[in-house]
Amino acid sequence: MLTAITNAKVVLPEGLVDGSILMEEGRILAAGRVIPPQDAVIRDARGQYVGPGFVDIHCHGGGTALGHEQPLEAARHHLAHGTTSLLISLAYSLTKDQWVEGIARIRQAMAQPGTSLAGIHFEGPYTNPQYGARSQRAWQIREEDYRLLFSLAEGLVRQCTYAPEMPGARDFARYVKSRQVALAAGHTEMSPAVLADAVTDGVTLIIHLFDAMGCHLGRESIRQTGVLQDSAADAALARTDLSYELICDSRAVHVKPANMQLAYRAAGADKLILITDATVQPYDPAGFPADDPRSSIDLNYNSEGQLSGSRLTMDQACRNMKKYTCAPVMDLFKMAAGNPARAVGLDAVVGSLEAGKEANIVLCDEDMNLSAVFLGGTQVH
Ligand SMILES: [Zn+2]
Numbered sequence: 001m002l003t004a005i006t007n008a009k010v011v012l013p014e015g016l017v018d019g020s021i022l023m024e025e026g027r028i029l030a031a032g033r034v035i036p037p038q039d040a041v042i043r044d045a046r047g048q049y050v051g052p053g054f055v056d057i058h059c060h061g062g063g064t065a066l067g068h069e070q071p072l073e074a075a076r077h078h079l080a081h082g083t084t085s086l087l088i089s090l091a092y093s094l095t096k097d098q099w100v101e102g103i104a105r106i107r108q109a110m111a112q113p114g115t116s117l118a119g120i121h122f123e124g125p126y127t128n129p130q131y132g133a134r135s136q137r138a139w140q141i142r143e144e145d146y147r148l149l150f151s152l153a154e155g156l157v158r159q160c161t162y163a164p165e166m167p168g169a170r171d172f173a174r175y176v177k178s179r180q181v182a183l184a185a186g187h188t189e190m191s192p193a194v195l196a197d198a199v200t201d202g203v204t205l206i207i208h209l210f211d212a213m214g215c216h217l218g219r220e221s222i223r224q225t226g227v228l229q230d231s232a233a234d235a236a237l238a239r240t241d242l243s244y245e246l247i248c249d250s251r252a253v254h255v256k257p258a259n260m261q262l263a264y265r266a267a268g269a270d271k272l273i274l275i276t277d278a279t280v281q282p283y284d285p286a287g288f289p290a291d292d293p294r295s296s297i298d299l300n301y302n303s304e305g306q307l308s309g310s311r312l313t314m315d316q317a318c319r320n321m322k323k324y325t326c327a328p329v330m331d332l333f334k335m336a337a338g339n340p341a342r343a344v345g346l347d348a349v350v351g352s353l354e355a356g357k358e359a360n361i362v363l364c365d366e367d368m369n370l371s372a373v374f375l376g377g378t379q380v381h
Helices: 070-081 098-108 143-152 169-178 192-201 232-237 259-265 316-327 329-343
Strands: 003-012 015-024 027-032 041-045 049-052 054-055 081-092 117-123 157-162 182-185 205-207 243-249 274-276 299-301 307-309 361-364 370-375
Touching: 003 027, 003 232, 003 361, 027 307, 041 098, 049 329, 054 232, 054 316, 054 329, 070 098, 081 098, 081 370, 098 117, 098 274, 117 329, 157 169, 157 299, 169 182, 169 259, 182 192, 182 361, 192 205, 192 232, 232 259, 243 259, 259 316, 274 316, 316 329
Parallel strands: 003 041, 003 049, 054 081, 081 117, 117 157, 157 182, 182 205, 205 243, 243 274
Antiparallel strands: 003 015, 015 027, 049 361, 299 307, 361 370
C-alpha cells in the first residue's frame, strides 16, 4: 500500500522542507517536495513536523520492564514515545549470569517481527568503580569472560563503554574494535593524555558527558593550586573528533544547565546525542514532596537514595534539551535520531527520512509533543 504523509514540515538531513513523505512496504520512497501519486492513501499532517523516529543507544529499561529481563516490553514503552530503534544497555552492576541471560533474551526478542529493538550496548565491564554502574558485588572480569560475552552477543553489540584508565583497558579496547563495535569512554576519570591514547585505540564516543565522570587527580583536583584541573569531561569536550551522549532530565540533575549549554555551543548539534539511560523506578514519585527530586517525572534514585539513571523517554529528553538550550526542532532530531544512528552504524537503515530507509517516522509539534509514531510504515501510536 502506497501511503503519503502530506502537508508536513519534513525534517530532512539538509534542513526543513514543506512537503510530503511517500512510503510503501515499510520503506521510505521519497521525502521532501514530492507530489503524491493519485493512488496513494493520504494522511494529512496538518502542518506538523514530520521527522525520523528516535534512536536511543543507551537505555536499561522502560515503564515497569527492565531491558535485560523484558526487552520487548521495555522497547514497547519507548516506542510509544517515538523511539523506533532502541539499544538495551547491560551494565556491570548486573551479575555475569544476568548478562548471559539478558543477551539470550534480547536475541530472542529481536527475532520477533515488528520490534524496535536494534541491539545491545555493553556498559562495562571496564568501568571505574568510583563512578557508578558497578555494584560492590561486581564480579572480577577476565579476558575469557568478555570474550564469552562478545561471542554470545555476536552481531548484536553496537556500542561498548569502558574507562580507559583501568588496568587492562587498552587490550580490551583493541578487542572491542576488532569486533567492529563503536567504542565509548564513560564512568571514568581519564586524563587528557589517557583520552588521547583511547582515541588512538578507537574511542569515538563519550557516554553521558558530565555525568559519572571525574578528574584524574581525584579529590586533589582543586586543592593543589586552587585551580580546577582538567576533568575527564573537559578533556573530552576539548577534542574535535568525538561525539557526546547527554542525559537531559527536566531538572538538569545529570547535566547542569550551564554544562548543557556549553556542550551545545562547543560540540554543536552534529556532535551531541540524546540518550535516556532510562531504567525502572523502585518507588512511587507521588509519594515525595515537589521539592524532592524523586517527585520528578524523569529522574530515578536507587534504594540508597543515589541518582541511578532516569525515567526519561526520548520525546521528554528533547523537550528538556529545548528548555535549557533553545535548540530548534531540526537540531533536536539530529541529536535524537541522526547522530545516534550514525554513531553506532545504524544509519544505512534508520536515523533520517531518506529514500530506501525504514519508514520510522514521528509527527510532532514544535515542542516535540508527538501525535503519531510509525514503525516500518505502520502507525503504532
Ligand atoms: Zn547506563
